Amino acid sequence: MNNKIYDLIVVGGGAAGMIAAITASRDKKSVLLLEKLPQIGTKLKATGGGRCNLTNTLDNEEFMQMFGKNGRFMQDALNLFDHKSLMNFFKEIGVETHAPDGFRVFPSSHSSSTIIEALLSEMQRVGVEILKSQRVKKLLHVEGKIVGASSETQTFYTKNIIVATGGLGYPTLGAQGDGLEMAKEVGHFITELHPAMMPLQTREKWVEKCRADTIAKVELRVDMKKHSKIKAFGDLIFTKNGIRGPVVLDAARDLTPLLDKYGEVPILLNLTKGMNEEQLLKHIKNEVAKNQSASILELLTTLLPAPISTELCELSGIKTDLTYGKISGECRAKLIKLLAWTPLSIVGHEGFKMAMITRGGVDLKEIEPKTMQSKVIDGLYFCGEIMNLDGPCGGYNLQWSFSSGFLAGKLK
Incomplete structure (x- = not known):
């Protein structure tokens, strides 16, 4: 006592x-x-x-x-x-x-x-x-x-x-x-x-193949009209079942309540340091001018690591060994769009056990x-x-x- x-x-x-x-x-x-x-x-x-x-x-x-x-x-x-x-x-x-x-x-x-x-x-x-x-x-x-x-x-x-x-x-x-x-x-x-500051899980499985690299200066935004103001900036790392890194930790504060509400939250990632479609197209054409025989994979690795470049080609329906000139206009347009904003669907997280804050x-x-x-x-x-x-x-x-x-x- x-x-x-x-x-x-x-x-x-x-x-x-x-x-x-x-x-x-x-x-x-x-x-x-x-x-x-x-x-x-x-x-x-x-x-x-x-x-x-x-x-x-x-x-x-x-x-x-x-x-x-x-x-x-x-x-x-x-x-x-x-x-x-x-x-x-x-x-x-x-x-x-x-x-x-x-x-x-x-x-x-x-x-x-x-x-x-x-x-x-x-x-x-x-x-x-x-x-x-x-x-x-x-x-x-x-x-x-x-x-x-x-x-x-x-x-x-x-x-x-x-x-x-x-x-x-x-x-x-x-x-x-x-x-x-x-x-x-x-x-x-x-x-x-709600748990906040934590890794997030995606529906897309291709992220697992891109785990080796940290992508710097990524912008993440919520692809929902009602919540389009939610944005975060910072480095990103792909994981076995999703994404983590500072940009994800910051965004998670706003995304976990939305997940509870909607069950799934579509997001867009700019992985190319803020470049838009026009700038990306110009960059690729400049690289083609330097080397006409370069494959699309070689061209993309001037922007992103090879594993991510490979996955974006696959999502665009493009074989990685093709030169830029051999790719159809439709597939080129799709690739440029994906390079500017890569879509992912956030479907879950590991709860409070992985949350740094509440x-x-x-x-x-x-x-x-x-x-x-x-x-x-x-x-x-x-x-x-x-x-x-x-x-x-x-x-x-x-x-x-x-x-x-x-x-x-x-x-x-």
Whole structure:
């Protein structure tokens, strides 16, 4: 039995929870952090392929726009703690950061362990009490006010709780939606939940033959009139049963809800670095002028890897050993069309087990953006992925975790 009354209890030892605990403890609050796993920062360890893409260099206005219609909710948190503040914070606790491509910010070590160790060390320095292997089951409240939390083995007392348990993505790293259930139990509305940032499966089987290469600067767009504004840009990799890579991770945020609704989502891919039909035709004719005897496959490999070129020829009804002059006008036109926009049908995904983040969460209308405090229960705060706010790849979601965690840790 722990009869101590803490100023704050933080539930969840990820990025948002750790910075919230540090912030409150620096403000001379007594803080207890409860983590259900035996280790702190497990999901953070996997971020950015273990390299930990902390944030990016966009200004706050552009940053918010990348989160879509809910992005404006972040304004107060970002004004208080933006990417520059985050980099300064890490510098203060001994971690140098840099942006090698001028955009994505990493620890100079390019190791998430550096970040986790520094946060853990700072929590210990400022006196945060940490209890691991403590799964919180219930938020305790009386007359609309927080009074504590109970785990499977203990009850803890406080007037303030920050729930920073994340969403449902990466269940192998501890995500089981505990915080969402707790929020629901005390009266919060949870929006529809979808897995996001994940590989996608296609109906087309030819993708399996194209797995060897990464295609750079691909544009992906949804081929449905009602949803034609959904687009993503980035590198693409074909897989045994579909597609993955940054462009797919970004698009998946919008595609998984559509899949639930329609069962299949047609998409178009520009695999030729933005070239349109006219530019593609001109490029091929220029290549023919250089070498009249070149096969169509040789001509196409000036644009795309051979396996993809072969598949596009097959889809166009063209034998790969023919010269351009021997191909019918109809087949040429079909090939150019396919080179400009390659159609695929998205038919599935592997659910939350492969999802890096969750789309959906605690309804933002029920959270005060100036403090991150619940409008339903006094003394209850949320930060990070548990809220209905998610962004694309590139440090967006981690910056939001740190910004919202910092703001929540200030307590009202």
